Amino acid sequence: MKAVIKSYSMAGGEFDSYWPDDPSDFCIGMDVTVAIQGKEGGDIFSFEVCSPKWFQKNRAQHPAFSRHILFMNEHDGCAIKAAVGKLVSEVSGETWNDIANILSRFMFWEFEDYEESYS
Incomplete structure (x- = not known):
């Protein structure tokens, strides 16, 4: 199976x-x-x-761990899309799940650490 990007969005803006x-x-x-x-739809x-x-x-x-961060020296929307697309x-x-778990090493998957509740 292969994945594709359906959309990009930015918090608080266009x-x-x-x-x-x-x-x-x-x-x-x-x-x-x-x-x-x-497939229709997708996960964030x-x-x-x-x-x-x-x-x-x-x-x-102070010393800090970083996860789910893409670093770039200067803002470039095309370069962001290219890096994520690659x-x-x-x-x-x-x-x-195999694909999503790999992607979640780099980006926070909306279902990361999700546990089904059986009540």
Whole structure:
């Protein structure tokens, strides 16, 4: 099975028209909807896109782990889409869960750590 990106969105704004005040000092929240090729709907994967300059000023005062962050020196919407598209296109699996679990190493899957409740 192969996955495809259905859509990109940005927290709090319109991704395609967003431009930071300082392209070398920014952090944005992103969502991509990903699905099995040829299927309707999809699951949401979230991540941040941050510049090292922003990360240094805002999160690196103390040792810190980072997960679900795409780093880039300067904001570039096309480069963001290319990086995420490359990741998704290179992932395959026998089942959707196989694919989603691999993608969740890089982006937060909306069903990550989900446990079914039997009440």
